[in-house]
Amino acid sequence: MTDTAADFDPVYLSDPYARDLTARVRAHTPEGGVVLDRSIFYPTGGGQPGDSGWLEWDGQSLPIATTVKGERGASVLVPAEPSRLPPLGAHVVQALDWERRHKHMRIHTALHLLSVVIPLPVTGGAIAAGRGRLDFLMPDPPENRDALEAELNRLIDHDHIVSDGWITQAELDANPALVKTMSVRPPRGAGRIRLVRIGAPEAQVDLQPCGGTHVARTGEIGRIVFGKIESKGKQNRRVTIVLEQ
Numbered sequence: 001m002t003d004t005a006a007d008f009d010p011v012y013l014s015d016p017y018a019r020d021l022t023a024r025v026r027a028h029t030p031e032g033g034v035v036l037d038r039s040i041f042y043p044t045g046g047g048q049p050g051d052s053g054w055l056e057w058d059g060q061s062l063p064i065a066t067t068v069k070g071e072r073g074a075s076v077l078v079p080a081e082p083s084r085l086p087p088l089g090a091h092v093v094q095a096l097d098w099e100r101r102h103k104h105m106r107i108h109t110a111l112h113l114l115s116v117v118i119p120l121p122v123t124g125g126a127i128a129a130g131r132g133r134l135d136f137l138m139p140d141p142p143e144n145r146d147a148l149e150a151e152l153n154r155l156i157d158h159d160h161i162v163s164d165g166w167i168t169q170a171e172l173d174a175n176p177a178l179v180k181t182m183s184v185r186p187p188r189g190a191g192r193i194r195l196v197r198i199g200a201p202e203a204q205v206d207l208q209p210c211g212g213t214h215v216a217r218t219g220e221i222g223r224i225v226f227g228k229i230e231s232k233g234k235q236n237r238r239v240t241i242v243l244e245q
Contacts, residue, residue, distance in 0.1 A: 008074040009038035012051070013164075013194070016105060016213040019098045025090045026074075033068070033076040034085055040096050041077055043069040047125040047132075048108055048212040050078075051101050057092040060084075100129045101213070103243065106221045107132040109162055109214045110152070110241055112198060115180050116206050117152045118142070122181045123236050127212075131227065131242045138237040141229060149226045152241070159219030160199040164210075166192045172209065180208050 008026075011018055023036035034055065041064065044050035050067035055077065063080040070076040077094075079085070086092050104127055111132050115122055124135035142148055172178060172193045196214055199205035215221060227240030 007037065008035075008072065010073070010075070011038050011040050012042045012075075012213055013211075015040070017216075018096070020093055020095045022091060022093055025086050025088050025092060028085055028088070029070065029076055031078075032082055032085070033070070033078050034062075035070055035074050035076055036092070036094070039067075039075040039077070040094055041067040041075045042101070042104075042213055043067045043073075043075045045069055046210065046212050048104055048127045049129075051096055053094065053096040055086060055092045055094060057086045057090050060086075062086070102215075103129040105213050105215045106243060107241070108210075108212050109198070109218060110156065110221050110224050110243075112196065112206050112208065112210070112214075113152055113155045113218065114239065114241060115208070116155065116198075117148050118239065124238075125181070131240060133227075133238050133240040135232055135236050135238045137235055139235050141231075141237060145226060145229060149224070152224055155205060156218045156221045156224065159217050160203075160205055161217055162196065162198050162214050164194055164196050164214075166194055168192055178208055 011021060018040045021040045023038050025034060026037050027035040041051040042048065052066055053064050055062040055064060062083055064077045065080040066078050068076050068078060107127050111125060111134055114134055118136055121137040122134050123137055126133055193209050194211055195207055196210040197204060197207045198218065223244040224241050225244055227242050230238045232238050
């Protein structure tokens with residue numbers, strides 16, 4: 001692969017609501033992936049799946065099955081099957097499978113709120129289209145599952161604003177309580193860490209490092225219902241949540 005990802009622009013972070021975008025092909029990977037100079041396709045990471053959709057150029061269309069992280073954090077778009085790729089330097093239009101991505105965003109923000117409702121260390125997590133789960137360091141089952149579900153939906157209904165910002169690695173080291181996940185650590189090496197905040201600064205509900213995509217306000221999540229609460233070993237329990245629609 002030609003190393004042309006140095007100036008990659010992760011538009012999915014600055015504009016998570018972008019559904020299509022023109023970009024230029026910077027590289028092909030040996031596995032048949034496509035690297036663009038900027039992308040709205042989120043690469044798999046932090047429990048959030050890679051985006052899918054299409055690339056279009058010169059009257060041709062290439063279905064994209066998923067997106068993974070390449071050199072220097074660039075998004076590598078993985079075709080659904082081996083196919084002719086757009087040539088290097090070509091201008092293409094990215095078209096996101098928006099319905100799937102938006103469900104990822106809704107669930108991801110809901111999981112941040114779940115970590116508020118259940119204020120225990122998080123040992124794992126995963127996001128899918130319409131459902132997600134967090135594993136907690138929770139030796140005993142919760143006493144009132146219905147009360148937890150009601151509190152989660154109360155936070156959602158409050159329609160808190162969701163925003164992001166950046167801090168240095170040194171600032172994160174000085175505030176280790178920001179990191180809730182025991183299994184996934186914020187990426188280091190770039191010199192700064194992205195934080196996602198729920199609630200206005202003067203009425204903050206949650207603040208934690210995160211590199212994923214989120215909705216702009218919690219009211220956009222919609223109603224959440226609890227799925228199973230399963231034991232995962234002696235110390236851990238898995239809490240699953242599902243979008244009602």
